[in-house]
């Protein structure tokens with residue numbers, strides 16, 4: 001594969017970078033350094049405002065078909081967009097709405113569901129949350145027990161979800177419920193779209209140690225969900241959950257984000273003095289920074305390979321690689337944080 005961008009793609013990259021810098025001029029103080037702040041009311045306002053500005057330019061879902069608010073853009077362009085926004089720490093699109101339910105509906109939703117839900121996501125008007133994890137169903141999601149009982153033209157849902165990111169801001173929730181208790185594990189689940197204003201839904205905050213409010217517990221007590229809000233066939237919800245593979249999910253923004261953090265760390269190492277030399281003069285530190293740089297570059301190459309495979313239509317191959325990229329990016333962030341802590345010592 002050829003890693004070089006075409007002149008048109010290079011121009012696009014510059015345009016994305018320029019707008020990303022402009023957007024971040026409005027970032028409130030604390031945005032870049034405090035996760036607690038990002039999830040505060042003020043942080044959420046900035047996130048929403050930024051999404052709206054990106055939506056006005058048509059960039060939020062550039063890679064979606066035009067009829068649903070996109071620009072039919074090639075996946076590689078979406079990767080360039082993700083890298084530019086990731087590097088500048090721009091909240092470039094809600095991962096759950098734009099990154100998960102949107103592609104799922106595009107792949108498997110009915111035409112009515114697409115018409116109803118995709119354009120408002122493209123316009124950054126509505127937000128979704130993901131109701132999958134339960135108190136006893138996390139890594140092993142297929143043992144979830146929330147029930148959906150079919151009664152005429154609706155499902156009556158009872159159960160509890162947990163770790164539900166952003167449920168307190170969400171307009172809608174996509175969830176998995178067990179609609180056939182006779183079936184085991186991943187069989188017997190259905191994928192439902194639930195309006196968060198429906199009677200019987202209770203949201204309770206699960207705050208982080210540092211006080212941030214991202215997660216929630218969501219309780220469903222006799223919640224009525226119309227049958228037309230089911231995506232895919234009844235009891236075939238597991239297949240639906242795996243349908244997002246056709247859209248950009250290379251992790252390019254994560255690698256660009258770590259690259260930015262490394263650039264910041266290197267700049268600090270060039271300034272901070274220790275025994276009459278800067279930290280950047282220390283061979284041990286130089287070695288660690290170089291190692292991180294190589295690992296970020298390997299991640300970036302993996303992300304580009306995924307986008308390249310997707311463009312060639314190798315979706316299954318791209319899906320495997322995307323899982324690898326997700327694990328690699330998560331572990332790389334941890335290695336970065338660990339090394340940054342070692343470099344700064346007690347200050348970190």
Ligand SMILES: Cc1cc2nc3c(=O)[nH]c(=O)nc-3n(C[C@H](O)[C@H](O)[C@H](O)COP(=O)(O)OP(=O)(O)OC[C@H]3O[C@@H](n4cnc5c(N)ncnc54)[C@H](O)[C@@H]3O)c2cc1C
Pocket residue numbers: 129130131132133134135137138139140162163164165166
């Ligand atoms: C930032 C963030 C946002 C999230 N947002 C959402 C959301 O919006 N909606 C949602 O539904 N969920 C969300 N989750 C939940 C997430 O999907 C679960 O945390 C995840 O599935 C793991 O489940 P768990 O926390 O119950 O851990 P467990 O499944 O209990 O795992 C705990 C530990 O045991 C290990 N382990 C588990 N099974 C095995 C095994 N068989 N063999 C060996 N080791 C094992 C795991 O690797 C892990 O280290 C979010 C999580 C995070 C971190």
